[in-house]
Structures are given as C-alpha cells and as structure tokens.
Amino acid sequence: MFAAGTETTYTFLEWALSELLRNPLVMSKLQKEIRGIVGDKKDITEDDLTGMHYLKAVIKETFRLHPPAPLLVPRLSTHEVKINGYNIKANTQVIVNAWHIGRDPNTYKNPEEFEPERFLIRNDIDYRGNDFQLIPFGAGRRICPGIQFSTAVNEIALANILHKFNWELPDGAKGQDLDMTESTGITIHRKNPLKVVAVPYLFH
Numbered sequence: 001m002f003a004a005g006t007e008t009t010y011t012f013l014e015w016a017l018s019e020l021l022r023n024p025l026v027m028s029k030l031q032k033e034i035r036g037i038v039g040d041k042k043d044i045t046e047d048d049l050t051g052m053h054y055l056k057a058v059i060k061e062t063f064r065l066h067p068p069a070p071l072l073v074p075r076l077s078t079h080e081v082k083i084n085g086y087n088i089k090a091n092t093q094v095i096v097n098a099w100h101i102g103r104d105p106n107t108y109k110n111p112e113e114f115e116p117e118r119f120l121i122r123n124d125i126d127y128r129g130n131d132f133q134l135i136p137f138g139a140g141r142r143i144c145p146g147i148q149f150s151t152a153v154n155e156i157a158l159a160n161i162l163h164k165f166n167w168e169l170p171d172g173a174k175g176q177d178l179d180m181t182e183s184t185g186i187t188i189h190r191k192n193p194l195k196v197v198a199v200p201y202l203f204h
Contacts, residue, residue, distance in 0.1 A: 008068035014194050015066035019114045022175040034163045040203035044159050057116035067136035070099035070188050107133045165198040
C-alpha cells in the first residue's frame with residue numbers, strides 16, 4: 001500500500017508540473033493564489049489549503065488528463081445486468097478505463113486541453129467516487145483505500161513547491177516543446193523523465 005501510494009503521488013506531481021510548465025498562465029495564476037494566501041510563512045498548513053480553490057481545480061484537471069492508474073482494479077459482476085443496451089453476464093470481469101473517461105468529448109469540452117477553470121465552473125465535481133466522470137481513485141466499496149493520504153500529500157506537496165520556487169525548463173526550452181509522451185504499464189509515467197530548474201523565490 002505504501003509503495004503504491006508513493007508511486008502514484010510522485011507520478012501525479014510530475015504530470016502536474018509538466019502541465020504547468022506547458023501552461024505558464026496557469027502556473028502564474030496558481031502561484032499568485034498560493035503566495036497571496038501563505039505570504040512569506042515558512043510552512044503551509046491545512047488551514048491555508050482550504051482557501052486554495054484554484055489549486056484544487058489544477059489537481060482535478062491533472063487527475064482528469066493523467067490518472068496515475070489508467071485502468072482501475074478489475075471488477076467482477078455478481079449478476080447479469082443490462083447497461084446502455086449491453087448485456088453484461090454474471091461473473092464477467094469488467095475493467096474501467098479512467099484515462100478514457102477523463103478525455104470523453106461527450107463529457108468535457110476541449111478534452112485534450114489543460115483547463116483547470118472547468119472545475120471552477122463545475123466545482124461540485126469531485127474525485128472521491130461520487131462523480132463518475134472523474135474517478136482516478138475508483139468508486140464504490142472498492143475505492144482506493146489511500147485516497148485520503150494521497151489527497152493530503154498532493155495538495156501540500158504541490159502548494160509547497162510552487163510557493164517556494166519558480167520553475168523553468170533547462171537550456172531555455174519552451175513549455176510547448178515539452179515531450180508529453182506517456183509510458184505503458186499499470187501506472188502511467190512520463191516516457192522521458194521531467195528535467196526542470198528550480199529557482200528559489202525571494203519574498204519581499
């Protein structure tokens with residue numbers, strides 16, 4: 001459980017930072033929110049996080065485009081059922097593709113674009129298993145048991161690295177040139193590791 005929890009967490013952070021580097025206006029808006037709330041305090045607390053609405057939208061949008069585990073844990077139907085005209089027989093193994101659900105054009109406008117604002121407009125959508133258009137942790141009785149741990153770590157880690165540092169690509173590279181090719185496997189990583197330069201932010 002600890003191995004799975006830490007792997008998906010750092011995978012999420014790598015994808016989040018990749019998308020922010022490709023979208024500098026989003027990065028700037030998010031850092032402005034974080035620094036406006038936290039100021040020059042050394043540590044970010046959970047109380048600070050409650051007011052970071054744009055941070056939560058960025059996290060949802062990252063999970064939508066880059067669910068760490070694209071195929072959820074397989075399910076087994078206990079009885080025969082009909083869904084959208086399809087007959088699912090009893091004892092059928094069902095595999096849910098969370099990656100594809102997050103990119104469904106019938107659910108999301110401009111599904112391939114990184115637009116956290118969509119979750120400010122629809123801030124009622126959450127990823128805790130109640131909204132089936134965003135289920136990176138699964139849903140129901142077998143939802144990921146590490147969801148609370150992951151949520152807390154993702155929020156505090158992303159807020160901290162954006163609060164204390166400005167980020168840029170090495171050798172003057174531009175965000176739009178960043179290779180976003182995915183690897184294959186149970187967990188989707190970047191095919192090529194992300195290399196960035198962290199510049200300490202000087203508080204005035």
